[in-house]
């Protein structure tokens with residue numbers, strides 16, 4: 001692991017007083033050029049915004065070979081502003097000059113990062129799944145690769161684009177693989193590139209074709225009808241998913257499907273007529289109106 005040498009660290013700790021995070025005497029050794037420091041102040045001389053701070057510290061980290069320079073500076077600045085991610089800061093927070101206290105806090109945390117302290121320890125907390133956990137060296141930092149990975153598939157470009165946008169907004173882009181494809185044209189071989197799957201979850205189009213015309217005007221006028229129309233028996237996409245499932249799932253893996261209340265019986269009969277799929281309907285769950293709407297189907301252990 002590469003660490004900062006002491007003279008360099010001293011230079012970094014004595015950044016110019018004006019227009020630079022925190023206080024200090026002017027830098028003689030030029031960790032970053034004074035021009036860059038002046039350019040960093042978008043809100044006026046001496047007034048640094050969150051964006052300025054991120055740019056400034058990113059540059060310092062890059063200059064000093066700190067990995068993930070941009071992410072590190074973004075996490076530190078957003079943490080000091082009370083946010084989880086830089087992307088979640090609104091325009092006002094991004095462009096309001098930071099207080100001296102905030103600048104000093106950012107400087108203190110950034111100096112820890114300059115010593116190669118993992119950003120999780122620098123912040124003293126990190127999210128794992130839905131939990132925000134305290135982090136303290138030397139206790140192990142949860143690794144994202146041990147969290148579940150999701151493969152999302154949709155045939156509509158608009159749905160895929162929006163999923164991607166939401167994944168970025170929620171900082172989940174590393175954990176989700178988004179595929180723009182029609183499941184009917186997908187092969188198990190192609191989908192297995194990411195390995196056998198634990199669980200398939202789908203809210204497929206399941207409206208019976210004859211019921212489509214009686215949907216509310218809000219739906220008929222604005223929503224994608226292809227997202228709803230499940231063909232004559234509402235099971236066109238359901239059958240495709242169930243046919244692919246045995247080759248995709250691990251042994252004892254599960255399929256969870258949202259369906260029409262008429263489908264639980266129909267799906268059960270269809271599975272009985274296709275024993276080669278080795279799938280069993282394990283449970284039927286009701287929605288909050290008491291209608292049977294969710295199926296748990298499991299792959300048998302052959």
Ligand SMILES: C[S@@+](CC[C@H](N)C(=O)[O-])C[C@H]1O[C@@H](n2cnc3c(N)ncnc32)[C@H](O)[C@@H]1O
Nearest residue numbers: 154155156159181182183184203204205226227
């Ligand atoms: C009822 S919507 C559900 C949307 C979203 N997954 C949810 O749960 O809110 C059905 C989705 O399935 C997609 N879809 C329909 N037929 C498909 C197919 N053959 N292959 C892949 N996606 C399909 C539609 O584009 C639509 O986004």
